[in-house]
Amino acid sequence: MSEWILEMKQISKEFTGVKALSHVDFKVSTGEIHCLIGENGAGKSTLMKVLSGVYPHGTYSGDIVFEGNVQQFSRISDSVQAGIAIIYQELALFPDLTVYENIYAGNEVRKGLLVDWNQTILQSKDMLRKVKLTVSPEVLVKDLGVGKQQLIEIAKALSKKVKLLILDEPTAALNETESENLLELLRELKHQGITSIMISHKLKEVIAIADKVTVLRDGQTICTLDASKGEISESVIIKHMVGREIEDIYPKRLNKQIGAPLLTIHNWTAYDVQLGREVVKDVHMHVNKGEIVGIAGLMGSGRTELAQSIFGNPKAYKLQGDLYQDGVKKVFKHPRDAIDSGIAYVTEDRKGDGLFLIQDIKQNMSVANLNAISSQGVINNNEEVKIANHYKQSLNVKASSIEQTVGHLSGGNQQKVSLGKWLFVNPSLLILDEPTRGIDVGAKFEIYTIMNKLISEGMSIIMISSELTEVLGMSDRVYVMAEGKITGELSIEEADQETIMKLATH
Structure with a gap:
C-alpha cells in the first residue's frame, strides 16, 4: 500500500484568463492531519474543489491519484463514492429536517424500495456517538447551534464510510470550547484511520493539530512543513504565506489624538420580541473621537445585538435608554437615520447581510x-x-x-x-463586527492598517471581535459583555486575556 492516500500532481486551473492554480503538487500521507494554508485567493478552496469534483475532470490539467489510482471525478458524487468528503464553512444541512434525515440524506438506509426509518434512527445514534454529540437524532437541525451542526456534517461524512475528510475553515464560526472539541475529534478520527485535510487561518490551531502543513501562495505550492521535524511555527508559516516577515501583526498607531465623546449611550436596553427576552441590558458606554473601542465577549453575549440596536435597530428590538451623538440626543428609527447621522455598520456576515x-x-x-x-x-x-x-x-x-x-x-x-x-x-463612527473573521494573516494586517489610517483621519471605530489578541492589539479601550450586560470597562494598559475572560464569564 502506498504511503500516500492522495497525490495531486501538477494541477492547474484557470478562470476566464486568470490562473487560480499553477502546477500545484500536493501529497497527503495515509492517516495524517494535513493543514492547507495560504492567504485569501491563494488557491486552497479551488484545489479542494478540483479534488472533490466540484470542478470536474477536463476543466483543469494535472492528475489526481487517490489510493494509488488515477481519478477522473465528473461530479461530487464520484469523489464521495471513492471515500472523499468535503465540509464547507457554509454548512450544507437542511435546517427544517431532523438530525437523522440530514445524516442519511442521499444515502438512505433502505429495506427493499422503501426507506427503513427505524434503522436510520438507530444508525444515526451510532454516528452521533462517534462524533461525541449527545442530541436526539429526532431533533430539528435548525434548533441546534453551529458547533453541533458542524459535528452533524462530520457524522454525515462518516455514514458514507469516508477515508479522506476535508474541512474548509471548520472553526471559523465556533467559540474556543467548540473549536477545541472539534480538533480533539479530528485526533480521534485519525486514530480510527481517517485522514483529514483542514483549511484554516487560525495558526494556533494549525500548530496544535497538524502533522504536516502545505502552504500555497498565488496558486502555487510554496512548501510542505513537517511537525515531526520541528518545522512548524507561527513565524515560519507567516513568512511562507505572505512572502515576507510580519514582525508585528498589529501595526502601531503613532500620534494618538483622542478627543471628546462622539457617541454616548445610557441605560440602553434592547428587548427581542421574537426571543421574548432582553438581549442588551442597561448598557452605559461611550466612544471618543479618534478612538478604537473594542467590545469583547463570548458568542451570544449581546455584542452584535448592541451594535444593531445603535445602528437604526434593523431587528426591530424594543429599545429603552438614551443615545447621544456629539452631545445631541438622537433617535434612529431605521438604519437610514443612523447612516444619515454618520454611523456605519460593517456586519459580521459579509456573505449573508453585507x-x-x-x-x-x-x-x-x-x-x-x-x-x-x-x-x-x-x-x-x-x-x-x-x-x-x-x-x-x-x-x-x-x-x-x-x-x-x-x-x-x-x-x-x-x-x-x-x-x-x-x-x-x-461616517464619523464605523462599527466593525468581526472585521477579520475568515481572512488570512496578510489580509488582517491590511485591514488593521486601514483602521489605523481611518482613525488618524478623525474617524472613531467600535470593533467587535472574538479574537482576544485582536481586541488587545488594536483597541484603546475595551468593554466586555456577558449575557447582554457590560461587565467591565478596561483601559488597554490594564486589559489582558485573563482579565477579559473573567469578565466575559461573569
Whole structure:
C-alpha cells in the first residue's frame, strides 16, 4: 500500500484568463492531519474543489491519484463514492429536517424500495456517538447551534464510510470550547484511520493539530512543513504565506489624538420580541473621537445585538435608554437615520447581510450611498465608476476590475469591498463586527492598517471581535459583555486575556 492516500500532481486551473492554480503538487500521507494554508485567493478552496469534483475532470490539467489510482471525478458524487468528503464553512444541512434525515440524506438506509426509518434512527445514534454529540437524532437541525451542526456534517461524512475528510475553515464560526472539541475529534478520527485535510487561518490551531502543513501562495505550492521535524511555527508559516516577515501583526498607531465623546449611550436596553427576552441590558458606554473601542465577549453575549440596536435597530428590538451623538440626543428609527447621522455598520456576515454576491464590485461599493451619485433618481455611471475605482485602489482590493463579481473574490477582498461600501457614506463612527473573521494573516494586517489610517483621519471605530489578541492589539479601550450586560470597562494598559475572560464569564 502506498504511503500516500492522495497525490495531486501538477494541477492547474484557470478562470476566464486568470490562473487560480499553477502546477500545484500536493501529497497527503495515509492517516495524517494535513493543514492547507495560504492567504485569501491563494488557491486552497479551488484545489479542494478540483479534488472533490466540484470542478470536474477536463476543466483543469494535472492528475489526481487517490489510493494509488488515477481519478477522473465528473461530479461530487464520484469523489464521495471513492471515500472523499468535503465540509464547507457554509454548512450544507437542511435546517427544517431532523438530525437523522440530514445524516442519511442521499444515502438512505433502505429495506427493499422503501426507506427503513427505524434503522436510520438507530444508525444515526451510532454516528452521533462517534462524533461525541449527545442530541436526539429526532431533533430539528435548525434548533441546534453551529458547533453541533458542524459535528452533524462530520457524522454525515462518516455514514458514507469516508477515508479522506476535508474541512474548509471548520472553526471559523465556533467559540474556543467548540473549536477545541472539534480538533480533539479530528485526533480521534485519525486514530480510527481517517485522514483529514483542514483549511484554516487560525495558526494556533494549525500548530496544535497538524502533522504536516502545505502552504500555497498565488496558486502555487510554496512548501510542505513537517511537525515531526520541528518545522512548524507561527513565524515560519507567516513568512511562507505572505512572502515576507510580519514582525508585528498589529501595526502601531503613532500620534494618538483622542478627543471628546462622539457617541454616548445610557441605560440602553434592547428587548427581542421574537426571543421574548432582553438581549442588551442597561448598557452605559461611550466612544471618543479618534478612538478604537473594542467590545469583547463570548458568542451570544449581546455584542452584535448592541451594535444593531445603535445602528437604526434593523431587528426591530424594543429599545429603552438614551443615545447621544456629539452631545445631541438622537433617535434612529431605521438604519437610514443612523447612516444619515454618520454611523456605519460593517456586519459580521459579509456573505449573508453585507454584500450582493451576484453583483460586481462597483454596484456593491455604491449601494449604501446612491443619492450621492444620482440626480432625479438616475445614477451617474461615471461617478459610480470613479468612486469604485477610488476605493478599490485605496483599500488594495485584488480584482481584475471593478466589474468583477463580488462572489468570486477571496474572503479578505470581499471584506474590503464591504468596508469600502460603508466608507463611501463618509461616517464619523464605523462599527466593525468581526472585521477579520475568515481572512488570512496578510489580509488582517491590511485591514488593521486601514483602521489605523481611518482613525488618524478623525474617524472613531467600535470593533467587535472574538479574537482576544485582536481586541488587545488594536483597541484603546475595551468593554466586555456577558449575557447582554457590560461587565467591565478596561483601559488597554490594564486589559489582558485573563482579565477579559473573567469578565466575559461573569
